[in-house]
Amino acid sequence: MSERVEVGRVGKPHGLAGAFFVDRASDDPQRFAVGVQLLAGGEPSRVVESKRSGGRPVIRLDRDVERGTVLEVPRTELPSPGAESYYVTDLVGLEAIEQGGPTLGRVTDVVPGVANDVIELDSGLALPFVAACVLEIDLDRRTLIVAPGFADHG
Secondary structure, three states, X not given: OOOEEEEEEEEEEOOOOOOEEXXXXXXXHHHHOOXXXXXXXXXXXXXXXXXXXXXXEEEEEOOOOOOOOEEEEEHHHOOOOOOOOOXXXXXXXXXXXXXXXXXXXXXXXXXXXXXXXXXXXXXXXXXXXXXOOEEEEEOOOOEEEEOOOOOOOO
16 A cells, blocks of 8 residues: 555646636645645745635645645555545555456546446446445455446447
């Protein structure tokens, strides 16, 4: 498991003073409070301005960062996920295997979807992150077991 956890990415600029929207932002609004230290592109950065616009976080850091830069925090700063909850960083790299069938690929990301989150695999497959599809997640074995019928074998 990673020692750092992504909490967002530098999005499009907001205003002229260097503030930006946080894309893929953490659900915890305190994660972007003034004074909080983040790792921006692996380098320490402090939040010097924080507000919301259109329901999304907008922040300015104490240094310039490029759009797309990953914003992270040390894993030790996060609470343990609850039962049946996972941090995306823990799922990335898991081998997705169809129950009783073939390997489908490795998890590259979990992205928000309209009805549910979507698991993206390096094979190009996208799977719904719902109980009917994902039967088991084993972080120790680094596997994700998928119910039959969710992967098109062409």
